[in-house]
Amino acid sequence: MADDDLPEETVDRAERLTRLAREAVDDAEAAAYREERAELLGDHGYTARVREDDPGETLVLHPDEWVDDGMIHPERVEDTSRAVERSLSGPGDPEEWDAVDEHNREVTDRVREAHGDVHGDNAAAFADFMSNHYARQVESATAEEIAEFLTEYYPRNAWPSEDQRAVVEESVELVFDAVE
Structure with a gap:
């Protein structure tokens, strides 16, 4: 990840908000956490999604310009190091x-x-x-x-x-x- 793209504190906060949304007991609370995450990432021109097809789930943060109609368009991806991934289950990176x-x-x-x-x-x-x-x-x-x-x-x-x-x-x- 380029240093000027997404600050580590923002990544940490986005991960925490994602975990809170997943554990929320009611839909309104979960939606509020996701909205806060969207605003936080939007300030940096990023968006989030949770990839569920991995063993476990992974939070993926990537630039807004890669996405159109909710789909990533590979032709728009110039530098994959701008994306950030965080596992939401199992151990972190040893x-x-x-x-x-x-x-x-x-x-x-x-x-x-x-x-x-x-x-x-x-x-x-x-x-x-x-x-x-x-x-x-x-x-x-x-x-x-x-x-x-x-x-x-x-x-x-x-x-x-x-x-x-x-x-x-x-x-x-x-x-x-x-x-x-």
């Missing part, structure tokens, strides 16, 4: 593990500074889970992955104290708050 882990540690530090060690330790456990099992940033976690963390990973691998167990769900919410 090649980016260091950057993902660094990001997740920064989020953990923010939670610890704002809410103390109990929430900070829970945030660190969640960061470990997302970094090591999915190679993705904490804020990209799906509802299923959060449930997996809370029911499987956390009780077996985090060695939580009684205080930590009592607030783990709140701690995970604080992780998302720290990112936004």
